[in-house]
Amino acid sequence: MSDIEIARAASKLPIHEIGTKLGIGYENLVPYGHDKAKISASFLASLRDRPDGRLILVTAINPTPAGEGKTTTTVGLVDGLNRIGRRALVCVREPSLGPCFGIKGGAAGGGHAQVVPMEDINLHFTGDFHAITSAHNLLAAMIDNHIYWGNDEDIDTRRVTWRRVVDMNDRALRQMVGALGGARNGFPRETGFDITVASEVMAILCLASDPADLETRLGGIVVGYRRDKSPVFARDIKADGAMAVLLKDAMQPNLVQTLENNPALVHGGPFANIAHGCNSVVATKAALKLADYVVTEAGFGADLGAEKFFNIKCRKAGLKPAAAVVVATVRALKMNGGIAKSDLAQENVAAVVRGAVNLGRHVENIRKFGVPVIVAINHFTSDTPQEVAAVQAFAKELGVEAILCRHWAEGGAGIEELAQKVAALADSGIADFQPLYPDDMPLLEKIEAVAKGIYRASMVTVDRTAAEQLAQFEAMGYGALPVCIAKTQYSFSTDPAALGAPENHKVHVREVRLSAGAGFVVAVTGDIMTMPGLPRVPAAESIRLRQDGMIEGLF
Incomplete structure (x- = not known):
């Protein structure tokens, strides 16, 4: 059965x-139909004095076309924890329409480890992304409107940094000229679109602690610069209040369930290669008050998702993770060992061993943050006992356990061993979480700390303009912010073809962006785009509505 068929059944x-199950009364739920609801802001506020449960991060090796199953493992682990009598709750991101209709597909798990309703979660869900898109574009409209009606803030139209967004992969919108067609349409200027999940508004929603903090952060967005080069904020053009109103409902976490009827919070969805890649702080903090174990994920491989989860989300929200799980598959390790996708079904223990260096690098990196780690081997039917044994032997040499998990096929029953091990690890109290770098380190040194310490680069180079901007950000008072490096998800380096565990490569920063409202500085490397494009054969070509009203083609 396909994922959508399993979810539908x-x-x-x-x-x-x-x-x-979580102690949330009907009066504190805002239902969206019969199988999904938002948790009211008043109920969230009432949780403040409750003790916190234990936070468990699920991350992965670098993604390959072979698949790793990070979200599937995250969901399966919660089902497994509940099966062994632990009160556990899953917190994951909302999927973007861009990858859903592009190449990656949905992000609600897979097989018998999914959150449901699968179709709704992968499509419009409760409208959160539409609200974020609207709030972002309201600000863009108010900037151009302010300039049109006299430009009292003396905005330099050459230095407007706020672009527009749409939640779709559309390369034609990356770079464009707006306000053409005559004087009544405004002042023409170069601009463009990013995908909604790359919006600073998305990052703000996911890092804000409450509605008041949300509005404050929105007001702190730098939208451009005046002719005297001083920054112009969203609050200067009085957009922050209206933006917060559009996001009022989107700020409330969404409650759904797993296939085994365990609670799940699905909320927020910044990309991990061009943003910080974690679900909302509001959802995570609420979950910690409602359950003894909270299992969350961070996007892509640990070099992106886990690093940003630790250095940005945990730092900003005061979170202390108790344990981490690194997901790997035999198939993906063989690809990292140089085997083509067409040959992955054939046993190749040597390739597994060669590719396992990627897994080893991620394990080493997580330990740098003081978080204990365990490996989950997400089982595929083509895996042989000898290949699985090779992964477990490699992990043992690193001093960690590698547990074979069959949650895709068996649900929570197939991941009970990992659940037992993870609960024990989280309960052990050995975690001593610390971010990789201190707040007071200069911005460029923070970039170097990640590039050298996590990516194993030998040096970082920076375009002259980007270096000048970093100095300007520090002069403006933003030097204490963490950095968010936009990098390919496929490699530790900026070259997506460099698999395994490359070392002594160079990281070149070609652009930097200030996300003052969200509270981080973005450093763009390689050919990363904040507006992805569709592949030659997009998934959208196979998605359709049947005569009986059911959707087919989602995956």
């Missing part, structure tokens, strides 16, 4: 019964 509980 699920025996779902009414959403108020899922809320009851």
Whole structure:
């Protein structure tokens, strides 16, 4: 059965019964149909004085076309924890329409380890992304409107940095000229679109602690610069209040369930290669008050997702992770060992051993943050006992356990061993979390700390303009912010073809962006685009509505 068929066959509980499992009364749920709801802001505020549960991060090796199953493992682990009698809750991101209709597909898990309703979560869900898109573009419209009606803030139209967004992969919108067609349409200027998940508004929603903090952060967005080069903020053009109003409902976490009727919070969705790649702080903090174990994920491989989860989200939100899980597959390790996708079904223990260096690098990196780690081998039917044994032997040499997991095929029953091990690891109290670099380190040195310490680069080079901007950001008072490096997800280096564990490569920063409202500085490397494009054969070509009203083609 396909993922969508499995999800469609699920025996779902009414959403108020899922809320009851967490002690959330019907009056504190805002239902969106019968199987999904938002948790009210008043209930979230009432949780403040409760003790926190233990936070568990699920991350992965660098993604390959062979698949790793990070979200599937995240969901399966929560089902497994609940099966062994632990009160566990899953926190994951909302999928973007761009990859859903592009090449990656949805992001609700897979097989018998999914959150449901799968179709709704992967499509419009509760409208959060549309609200973020609207708030972002309202600010863009108000900037151009302010300039049109006299430009009281003396905005330099050559230095407007706020672009527009749409939640779709559309390369034709990357770079364009707006306001053409005559004087009544405004002042023409070069601009462009990013994908919604790359919006600073998305990052702000996911890092804000409450509605008041949300509005403050929105007001702190730098939209451009005056002719005297001083920054112009969203609050200067009085856009922050209206933006916060558009995001009022989007700020509330979404409650759904797993296939085994365990509660799940699905909220927020910044990309991990061009943003910080974690679900919302509001959802994570609420989950920690509602469950004894909270399992969350960070996007792509640990070099991007886990690094940003630790250095940005945990730093900003005061979170202390108790344990981490690195997901790997035999197939993906063989690809890292130089085997073509067409040959992955054939046993090749030597290739597994060669590719396992990628896994080893991620394990080493997570330990740098003081977080204990365990490896989850996401099982495929083509895996042989000898290949699995090779991964486990490699992990043992690193001093970690590697547990074979069959949650895709068996649900929570197939991941009980990992659940037992993870619970014990989280309960051990040995975690001593620390970010990789201190707040007071200069911005360029922070970039170097990540590039050298996590990517194993030998040096960092920076375009002259980017270096000048970093100095300007520090002069403006933003030097204490963490850095968010935009890099390919496929490699530790900036070359997506360099698999395994490359060392002594160079990281070149071609552009930097200030996300003052979100609270980080973005450093763009390689050919990373903040507006992806569709592949030659997009997934959208196979998605359609059947005569019986059911959707087919989602995956």
